[in-house]
Every structure is written in structure tokens, then in C-alpha cells.
Amino acid sequence: MRDRDLSFLKTFGVLSLVTSLSNIFGWFGGLNFVCKGQQCSESATRINWLDIHNLTTPNGWSEAFPTIGVPDIAAISCSLAVVIIAFREYITTLLYGRVDGQISEPSSKYDNENLEVEEVKETIVEQIILSFDELMKKYTVKDLKEILLTKDLKVSGKKADLVNRAMENGCFDPPASEEPEPEIIESKSENVGVLTVEEPANESLKDLALHAIRSQKMDVDSVFEKYDENTDGRIVHSEYVAAHKDEVEKGGISAFIDRLLDDSTELRGQRLWVMFALSILLVAAMNAYAMVREPELVKIEDLVDHNNEVVSVEGIVLSWVADPYSSGEDRVNIIIEDDTGVAQLRWYRYGDIPMIGTNVVATGDVIEYNGRIWLQALGGGAISWDESDVPDAPTIAISTIAENPEDFIGDSFTITGYISKTVNPNSTFTSLDLRDHPVYGSHEHQMNMIIHSAPGQWLESGQKVEVTAVIEYSQKFLQWTLHTEGPEVRIVRTHEPTSTEIGWSNYQTWSYNKEGLVALKGVISGDEIVEPEGSLKACLLNQGNISEYQGSEVTFHGRLIWSTSYSGWCIDSSNSGHVELLDVSDAENILGQLASNPDSTLEEIDNSTTFLITGVVSGATLMSESGDTKIIIADAVYPNTLAKMDAYIPVGQHFGWLEEGQPIVVNATVSWNSASSEFQLMVLDMVLTGEPSSANPYDLGDGAPAFYDLNKITSITGNLVVLDGQTYLQKEGGIEKIQINVKSNSVYESNSQNEGKTLKWTGRLIEVADDVTLAHHYVLDNADVTDENGNGIADDAEDF
Numbered sequence: 001m002r003d004r005d006l007s008f009l010k011t012f013g014v015l016s017l018v019t020s021l022s023n024i025f026g027w028f029g030g031l032n033f034v035c036k037g038q039q040c041s042e043s044a045t046r047i048n049w050l051d052i053h054n055l056t057t058p059n060g061w062s063e064a065f066p067t068i069g070v071p072d073i074a075a076i077s078c079s080l081a082v083v084i085i086a087f088r089e090y091i092t093t094l095l096y097g098r099v100d101g102q103i104s105e106p107s108s109k110y111d112n113e114n115l116e117v118e119e120v121k122e123t124i125v126e127q128i129i130l131s132f133d134e135l136m137k138k139y140t141v142k143d144l145k146e147i148l149l150t151k152d153l154k155v156s157g158k159k160a161d162l163v164n165r166a167m168e169n170g171c172f173d174p175p176a177s178e179e180p181e182p183e184i185i186e187s188k189s190e191n192v193g194v195l196t197v198e199e200p201a202n203e204s205l206k207d208l209a210l211h212a213i214r215s216q217k218m219d220v221d222s223v224f225e226k227y228d229e230n231t232d233g234r235i236v237h238s239e240y241v242a243a244h245k246d247e248v249e250k251g252g253i254s255a256f257i258d259r260l261l262d263d264s265t266e267l268r269g270q271r272l273w274v275m276f277a278l279s280i281l282l283v284a285a286m287n288a289y290a291m292v293r294e295p296e297l298v299k300i301e302d303l304v305d306h307n308n309e310v311v312s313v314e315g316i317v318l319s320w321v322a323d324p325y326s327s328g329e330d331r332v333n334i335i336i337e338d339d340t341g342v343a344q345l346r347w348y349r350y351g352d353i354p355m356i357g358t359n360v361v362a363t364g365d366v367i368e369y370n371g372r373i374w375l376q377a378l379g380g381g382a383i384s385w386d387e388s389d390v391p392d393a394p395t396i397a398i399s400t401i402a403e404n405p406e407d408f409i410g411d412s413f414t415i416t417g418y419i420s421k422t423v424n425p426n427s428t429f430t431s432l433d434l435r436d437h438p439v440y441g442s443h444e445h446q447m448n449m450i451i452h453s454a455p456g457q458w459l460e461s462g463q464k465v466e467v468t469a470v471i472e473y474s475q476k477f478l479q480w481t482l483h484t485e486g487p488e489v490r491i492v493r494t495h496e497p498t499s500t501e502i503g504w505s506n507y508q509t510w511s512y513n514k515e516g517l518v519a520l521k522g523v524i525s526g527d528e529i530v531e532p533e534g535s536l537k538a539c540l541l542n543q544g545n546i547s548e549y550q551g552s553e554v555t556f557h558g559r560l561i562w563s564t565s566y567s568g569w570c571i572d573s574s575n576s577g578h579v580e581l582l583d584v585s586d587a588e589n590i591l592g593q594l595a596s597n598p599d600s601t602l603e604e605i606d607n608s609t610t611f612l613i614t615g616v617v618s619g620a621t622l623m624s625e626s627g628d629t630k631i632i633i634a635d636a637v638y639p640n641t642l643a644k645m646d647a648y649i650p651v652g653q654h655f656g657w658l659e660e661g662q663p664i665v666v667n668a669t670v671s672w673n674s675a676s677s678e679f680q681l682m683v684l685d686m687v688l689t690g691e692p693s694s695a696n697p698y699d700l701g702d703g704a705p706a707f708y709d710l711n712k713i714t715s716i717t718g719n720l721v722v723l724d725g726q727t728y729l730q731k732e733g734g735i736e737k738i739q740i741n742v743k744s745n746s747v748y749e750s751n752s753q754n755e756g757k758t759l760k761w762t763g764r765l766i767e768v769a770d771d772v773t774l775a776h777h778y779v780l781d782n783a784d785v786t787d788e789n790g791n792g793i794a795d796d797a798e799d800f
Helices: 002-024 029-036 049-054 072-085 088-096 117-123 132-138 141-150 159-167 205-215 219-226 237-243 250-263 265-291 300-306 399-403 504-513 590-595 596-606
Strands: 310-322 331-335 342-348 359-369 372-378 411-420 430-435 446-451 464-474 479-484 489-491 500-502 515-527 529-530 537-541 553-565 570-574 611-617 629-634 644-649 663-673 676-690 713-723 726-730 737-744 758-770 775-785
Touching: 002 072, 002 310, 049 072, 072 088, 072 265, 088 726, 141 159, 159 737, 237 446, 300 310, 300 372, 310 342, 342 359, 399 629, 446 464, 489 737, 500 504, 500 611, 515 537, 529 611, 537 553, 590 611, 590 644, 713 737, 737 758
Parallel strands: 342 372, 446 479, 500 515, 537 570, 644 676, 737 775
Antiparallel strands: 310 331, 310 359, 331 342, 359 372, 411 430, 411 464, 430 446, 464 479, 464 489, 515 529, 515 553, 529 537, 553 570, 611 629, 611 663, 629 644, 663 676, 713 726, 713 758, 726 737, 758 775
């Protein structure tokens, strides 16, 4: 190989090896400032070679040693192989002191002035020992064994081993030869095999020098005659290989290595292509392994030990909810349980979802934030299961469960029954009763059932359904409850629900059948149905061509809704799932009138009058998902409040928090609570009509918050500090501080320019009980800084 090629291989090999080793120990971690993703970590200092094109994302970085990846091992192995090939002559010389089988070309003639050959001749009798090739030809294996037995030496091994053993133990007497004429010999460096000489008796420096000179004297003509097959005056590696071809049985690996190490110009291109092909094959194999290797299967309790790693857990699906915040996000949260704990899988761009009770293997990236741990996955394949993993879910009757509900705890089962109320296709949480008879009052058994996600279709009151569910005991309500998901509620078409007949005489109670299928007798008048010989009326929607029924008394079937455009009740004869519940244009702020004129209000109660009331929410309230929620509706925001009343909102009307100062319009009736001696609003429908009040400012120097400050959106200015592993917001220049939970994927964490500055934080001020110290402390929960222009830098930080 030419010196230029060797120089390139040496440089490339050394640089590759140094780069690979440096990356393992994270010495290139200074480059991870280019990572701009939300999950980027300063501790991730090792470059992922397979994702080197993704250095600006978390996929391009991993933890440094002792964490190591397969591509790192491949990089070190390949670079080490290049180093060995480039420095093979140096390595061989270092290990053996010479290149085996090669005699160096004399660089100068033997000078008689430097070595007194004539004087040495008179004192030393030169002895030349037979060469290895001559001994191989002269003696048979049997002769060699007899010679070795005479000196009690081992006789096992091949013929070459026997010759070497005999020569090493002096079994051959050197043949006498006449003293050679002193001459100066020049020869090329050629491979002539191993020469064995007898050590001279005299160990003086001059004797050793003379012995070295004579030991290299050879018959140059015989060497060229043996190896220079093409008589071009030079011996190349291929000619040497051809001369010793019989020593390598069938070529094989030895012949292949010989071709790789051959210095012939003709083979150099072939050799480089072979090395290139081997490198490509090795990298492809490593990539294929990285793609097909299975993530480690761990217990849920061990997830904390695998932060930022892709792992799998196996467990039972307890529940799931799609688009948990009703924000249109393509995401589902799945709760999975094994013998060691419970974990949440946040699955984006999700695929098929298994039924509750299915044993699944979930795969995702372990995310840890503020002490909370979950699995996060994107796209299909995050959950896998077989048909055998799906629970049998035997079909049982309500009466069977009623006898011994404890026997069914932890099991999935299928149950049929009739639901007690209409369910909107988009309702993500519904509490109702499952009965054994479609008509109320005629049933023998009923059970409370909660549907945890949107069913995607209308479920009518009195409709027969087949439900796959699990059962739990509610200590809060002291009752057994069925839990299921919307898609697990299947309509049984063998029974068609009947429409509820409503009449003009009970017009005030129509709200109880809101969104349900009804039948109403009346006279068709244009696009309305009116009360015969009366003034009440209702609009007709999607009724088609009813011109032939104009002026006729008919029974009209459809879904009863409150129309915002008509400002009254309407009957929709289509199957549309879109329902506008309330028209806010006619709403009045009449809380003061209801409170100041109790006689008139009591009369309205007797008449079951429905009021359309406008106001604001007083205080922040978290809506219940299992029952009615009590809120306070006021006529104006404090301190301008003149009247306010308690209002009870049924479950499913709103989810999450109702904030302080939130404008609201409710369609409600009024009732008298004799226990508390007050009027209360029973809300039928509600609409949020504006934005809530701005965040409540709070100064850490004002002391502990008052009770009326709790649960409200609050803004606090301070510095973010960490003490004993807990994050606090501390007053600038002071010691007052409050615990803070920074919002996941916050603006603050997205840009390092926000760090170390006094900023205004906005979050919910809550009170948390400590069951260990039996004390309470305040926390600014789900907090973040404000970024009005969306550039990732807090508005306060831009002023620095």
C-alpha cells in the first residue's frame, strides 16, 4: 500500500476512534445548546449517531456513559479496525520484534574497515546450519520422530512442528563447508522463510556482529529462481503466496486475508471496495438491530428508574378518555395497572383502543416532571394485545350482580339493560341509571352507571343497550357503580325506544325531557306547532314538506331542544347531533328582583316558572363529575355585588373550573330550601358568555392568603428557587416564599433567557394538606409566565 494511502488511513482511523470515545463520555455535550425541544435536557451530552441529523430535537441526544448505544459500539469497532489495518506493520514489529518471514534489505555495504573480518576468520570457525526447507526435504516424519526420541523429546504435531522442535534442541549437526570468500552482498528485501543459526560461543560484541552478518548471507540467485516466476527481477507478495500455496489448504480465509493485505497495485482497488462493503454491511446490520430490538419490559413501579428511555409495561386497561380537555387534541389518556402500580399512557395520534379489562403491552417514552411520571407515545403501535388478552366478559343480568356484587370486583362483564336518560354523542362524562325495564316505575332493579367518554351516537332514554363494564363501590355515595367507556355502550336494535308524550298543560316541565325524543299533539301552523285553542307554541326543525298538514291537528315526533335562534322550545325531526341549548339574548339580571320580592318568587315556584338569568360566577369552583355542583351566581363582580344566590348545576353541563368573575347565563327554576331558609336556583342549561376576571394579584409580603383568595387564578412576582429538592417562588430581596408547581411544557422552560430573573407567575392558588406534619401549605399550581407575543421569552424577561 502506498505511503499516501497509509497516511490517510492512519489519520482517519485515529480521528474516528478519538471522536467515538469522546462522544461516549459526553465531551461533545457543549453542542446540545442547539436542542430546542421541550424535552431537551442539559444532562443529555451524548450524540445519537443514527439521529445526528436531529441534533435540534431531543431525539439527537442521550445520557453519557455508563449509558451506551449500539451505534456507539459499532463506531468504536469500525474505527479500531481501521487503526489496526493502518498500523499493522508497527503492531507486528512491536509484538514480535520483526516482520515474520521477511529479511530487511541491507542499507549499506559491509565495510572491512569497520569490521576486521580477517581477524575474526582466524579465531572463529564458521558453521552454517541446514535451512528449514532442506530439512523438510531430507527427513521424513518417521525419521524426525526417531531423532526426537533419542533426546526424549515430544513427537506429536505436524512435520513442520517436528522440524522446528528438532532444530531448537540442536538435533542436527551443521555440515562442514569451506570458508566463503569475503565479499560485499547487496540484495532486495525478500521473504525467504525462517533461517536458523547456531548461537556463537563467544558473546563479545565483535563476535555477535560477525555472526549477524554471516547469518544473512544467502544464495540470491536461488531465491529469485524460486519466487520470481515472471523473471522481472522483483518478487511480489502474490508470487510468494503462489510458491507456498500448498501450505494453505483450499485457500479459505487465509487466502482471503492474503488478498486484503497484498501490496499489489492490481488488488488495491478490490481491497478498498471490500473494506467499504464490509463497513456498509456492518452499519446496516446495526441499524436493523436498532429498529427491530424490543424495548425492555419493566414493572410500573420501576418506571422511575428509566427516565427518558423507551420501555414497555404490561397490565390491565382500567379506563381511557379521548381528548381529555375537550380542546380538539388528537390524544387519548389510558390508565394501565399491573401488580406493582398504576401508570398513565398519553397516546398522541392514537389507533385502536382495547376494551376495559384487556391485558395489553404499552410502549412509550418515560416522562418525569415535578414528581409525576407517565408514558408518552406517538402514532400506531404504542399498544399491542392478542385475542387471548381480551377478557371473556360474560353476559350477566342486573339481578345477578345485585345478589353478590363483590363477586364481580376486578372482572369485566357484559350486561344489558335500559338507560334512564338521553345521552348526547359528545358528552364526555355522563351519570345515569341502568334498569331492567324501559318504563320508570316498572323496573325491579337499577344500578348507577358512569360513561367516561363520548359515545359518538345518541343514546335515547329507555333505549336497550349492551355494556361491557367493571363494577366499583363508591364510598362517597354509598352505592355500587358500573364504569364503562362510550364506545363500549352498544345499542340493541331489537328494542326501539318510545317517544315520551308531552302536553301543553305541563309546558313548564318540558325541560326534564330536554334532548330526548318526544311526541307532541298540536296544530301545524307554518313552521310551528301550536296549542289547540291556546297561545303556546313550539318551532319545527328539519320537518320536510308538511304543507298538506297545514291547519291539521297531528302528533309530531322529534327531539326536544331549546333553540337559540327561536328563543324557545323546538322539536327537531332530524338525526343531527348539533344542539344549541340556550339563547342568551333575552337573559335578564333579575337576581335582585327574586331576592327582594319573596312573595312573587314563591308564586313563581308554585307555577314551575323557568327564568333566563344573567350574572357572574362568584368564587372559583371545580365542577363535580359525579353529582350536582353548587356555585354562587352574583349580579356583579365584588365589590359591586348587590345580590347573589346559590345555584346547583347538574353533572355534565361543564367540566373543569368555573373561574371567578365568569359571565354566565342560566336557564333555571327557583326552589325554596327550608333547611337553610333561602331561595336556590336549579339550573337546567347554562352558557358562558365572556371571559372571567383577570388574575388576582398577590404580594408575598402580605402574609398568608385569606380563605377568599384560594382556588382563584392568581399572579405572584418573584424568583424561582430550589431548596431541598422543592421549587419555590421567593420574593425578590426577601425571605418570603411559596411552593410552586410549574406548568408542563411551560413558556419558562422553553427558553434559557427566562432563567434567573424576577418574573410574574400566574397559576391557581390552592391549599394542600400534609398528612405527615398535619399542617397546611399554599401552592401556586400549574403556573407559568406570560408571553404575549409568543416568542418563547417571558414579557418581564424582555425588559432585562
